[in-house]
Amino acid sequence: MRIQDIIEGKKEWRAHVARVKELPKDYQIVYKEIQKYLYKVGPIELIDGIGLLSGIVDLFEEGASLGKGALEVTGSDVAAFCDEIIKDSKTYADIYQESIDKEVNKAMKKVTDKTK
Known part of the structure; x- marks a missing residue:
């Protein structure tokens, strides 16, 4: 990764954070919880930039402009909202499960081979 890529990534992240700070307080609270949830669940797309998070901010900006509250946009089960967003995404949990x-x-093949 080049230095220029790192600088551009930081600029993009700062612009993203500034957008979040412009949201109404209830949206900021819900966004931060979504962000924590997604970082724990680990959709792989989060590595490639802030596309997924930026899309959530777009949705929140639209909801706020229509005068809706954050939970009117996400529903009361914010984790279910997150799960729906990433339902077709590969997560670190998926990779871990595949590795297990x-x-x-x-190991089972070794056991089977030894008993033959």
């Missing part, structure tokens, strides 16, 4: 399955299958 692979290791178990490899």
